[in-house]
Amino acid sequence: MTSDCSGDTIAVHLSDVVQRQLFTKTGYYKGAIVAIKRINRSSININKPMLMAIKRVKDLQNDHVVRFLGACIDPPNMCIVTEYCQKGSLQDVLENEQIKLDWMFRYSLMQDILRGMSYLHSSEIRSHGNLKSTNCVVDGRFVLKITDFGLHALRTPDPDVEEGSYAYYRSFLWTAPELLRMQQRPPEGTQKGDVYSFAVICQEIVYRMGVFFMSNIDLGPAEIHEKVKNGVKPYFRPTLEESDCPCDELAVVIRRCWAEDPMERPDFQALKSIIRKLNKDGDKGNILDNLLSRMEQYANNLEALVEERTADYLEQKKKAEDLLYMMLPKSVAWQLIRGESVAAEVFESVTIYFSDICGFTALSSESTPFQVVDLLNDLYTTFDTVIEKFDVYKVETIGDAYMTKTAIKAPDRNPFRVGVCRCCGVKDAPVLSVRGHSQHGVQDGVQRTTPEDPRESGHQEILDTFGTFELELRGPVEMKGKGAITTYWLRGSGWHL
Numbered sequence: 001m002t003s004d005c006s007g008d009t010i011a012v013h014l015s016d017v018v019q020r021q022l023f024t025k026t027g028y029y030k031g032a033i034v035a036i037k038r039i040n041r042s043s044i045n046i047n048k049p050m051l052m053a054i055k056r057v058k059d060l061q062n063d064h065v066v067r068f069l070g071a072c073i074d075p076p077n078m079c080i081v082t083e084y085c086q087k088g089s090l091q092d093v094l095e096n097e098q099i100k101l102d103w104m105f106r107y108s109l110m111q112d113i114l115r116g117m118s119y120l121h122s123s124e125i126r127s128h129g130n131l132k133s134t135n136c137v138v139d140g141r142f143v144l145k146i147t148d149f150g151l152h153a154l155r156t157p158d159p160d161v162e163e164g165s166y167a168y169y170r171s172f173l174w175t176a177p178e179l180l181r182m183q184q185r186p187p188e189g190t191q192k193g194d195v196y197s198f199a200v201i202c203q204e205i206v207y208r209m210g211v212f213f214m215s216n217i218d219l220g221p222a223e224i225h226e227k228v229k230n231g232v233k234p235y236f237r238p239t240l241e242e243s244d245c246p247c248d249e250l251a252v253v254i255r256r257c258w259a260e261d262p263m264e265r266p267d268f269q270a271l272k273s274i275i276r277k278l279n280k281d282g283d284k285g286n287i288l289d290n291l292l293s294r295m296e297q298y299a300n301n302l303e304a305l306v307e308e309r310t311a312d313y314l315e316q317k318k319k320a321e322d323l324l325y326m327m328l329p330k331s332v333a334w335q336l337i338r339g340e341s342v343a344a345e346v347f348e349s350v351t352i353y354f355s356d357i358c359g360f361t362a363l364s365s366e367s368t369p370f371q372v373v374d375l376l377n378d379l380y381t382t383f384d385t386v387i388e389k390f391d392v393y394k395v396e397t398i399g400d401a402y403m404t405k406t407a408i409k410a411p412d413r414n415p416f417r418v419g420v421c422r423c424c425g426v427k428d429a430p431v432l433s434v435r436g437h438s439q440h441g442v443q444d445g446v447q448r449t450t451p452e453d454p455r456e457s458g459h460q461e462i463l464d465t466f467g468t469f470e471l472e473l474r475g476p477v478e479m480k481g482k483g484a485i486t487t488y489w490l491r492g493s494g495w496h497l
């Protein structure tokens with residue numbers, strides 16, 4: 001030992017980690033990603049008991065126990081290097097709502113803990129002492145492994161966690177009451193204490209509501225710590241209802257595991273066969289079947305995730321398209337969305353509509369800015385709702401002016417004018433019907449509209465084809481840059497939306 005991972009190598013890894021760390025500090029060791037746990041010490045004294053402890057951990061080999069790879073004892077980069085499990089801790093998995101866990105899967109997680117823990121208990125390590133959902137990590141194949149056991153002389157309290165703080169008391173929520181009551185708690189804990197911790201983890205797996213979830217009381221970790229430590233009947237434990245478990249027996253087993261009297265708690269060997277029986281549908285005892293069904297579940301999770309992401313994508317796409325439809329005529333937007341170049345179009349006739357609020361300047365001077373904005377907002381929302389029903393495109397709004405245009409293809413296909421005039425309630429609105437050509441550059445269309453000789457205009461005739469407008473000749477009106485144009489007052493229409 002203590003590994004061929006030099007201080008320099010680790011230093012590089014530690015800085016590299018910052019960019020792509022997912023759950024914990026990681027680095028590369030012999031080409032593979034490894035988990036790095038800092039040792040917050042200024043120096044480490046390597047003695048015989050320490051070397052023996054390292055050897056004990058190094059010799060462990062089990063599918064459900066994280067492999068110890070080495071330690072770096074050169075200050076200032078002292079750390080423990082272990083196998084990296086890419087899905088993070090069990091707590092991370094349980095908190096991740098995107099991962100769906102059926103009961104078979106949840107039983108498999110419990111069984112993995114039991115396999116890892118019974119192996120540890122039968123090894124020279126003997127007990128964990130700090131079993132919790134953050135010390136159960138999950139690898140890429142959803143196999144759970146136990147971590148952060150042994151090597152107690154190298155483990156140091158997290159310098160960021162102050163004694164008496166929320167995080168400090170939270171870390172004791174998995175600790176058995178008899179250990180909480182000890183003045184000098186052994187860092188390796190006890191086997192019965194580990195079984196208590198297992199029960200707390202099982203409750204987390206059942207509810208997925210965090211550690212020590214209680215459905216009807218809201219207590220902080222310090223208060224929970226105090227109540228569990230007191231050991232007053234009825235013993236203080238997290239919520240556990242039979243109806244929330246897949247079967248009553250599971251609730252019974254969990255309660256036995258967190259019994260106040262350590263002697264009443266079963267050992268991991270016994271628990272392994274109890275849970276296997278409860279999960280008889282899921283665990284056929286065949287490793288390959290088991291693994292396959294886990295992978296299947298994982299694939300289902302991915303499918304659900306893909307579906308969710310696709311729905312998100314479609315929603316965003318629709319928003320972008322709606323925005324485009326608001327900014328451009330639909331036909332142009334369609335061509336752009338399909339990646340086609342936009343062809344210029346010629347229309348025999350177009351209608352351009354302007355609305356103007358009479359007395360807007362006077363009205364604004366007597367109103368607050370918010371009232372003005374509210375008025376315009378309400379009015380334009382109404383206009384927008386109306387034009388959506390017709391083949392009409394909003395060019396722009398400038399203050400109180402609202403401008404739209406539409407191409408007239410055939411009189412019966414263009415009831416827009418009726419709709420707008422009727423719905424906007426603009427009384428006596430001057431209707432300007434112009435013939436000309438419109439190009440997809442909208443402003444061009446407006447500016448290039450050819451003024452016609454008022455006597456030949458024929459606008460009234462076009463409107464008369466609808467047989468619904470009541471028009472009154474207003475006479476020629478001087479249009480900026482266009483000369484005198486014959487205009488009409490719209491006095492009413494028979495159309496109702």
Ligand SMILES: Nc1nc2c(ncn2[C@@H]2O[C@H](COP(=O)(O)OP(=O)(O)OP(=O)(O)O)[C@@H](O)[C@H]2O)c(=O)[nH]1
Pocket residue numbers: 023024035037082083084085086087088089091092130134135137147148158
């Ligand atoms: N992906 C991955 N994440 C890990 C691994 N080990 C730890 N983590 C993550 O790092 C977090 C913090 O782990 P630790 O630094 O061990 O802290 P802790 O488990 O809360 O407390 P102690 O073990 O008591 O120090 C865990 O919740 C995991 O999200 C690992 O091997 N792989």
Ligand SMILES: [Mg+2]
Pocket residue numbers: 134135147148
């Ligand atoms: Mg840990």
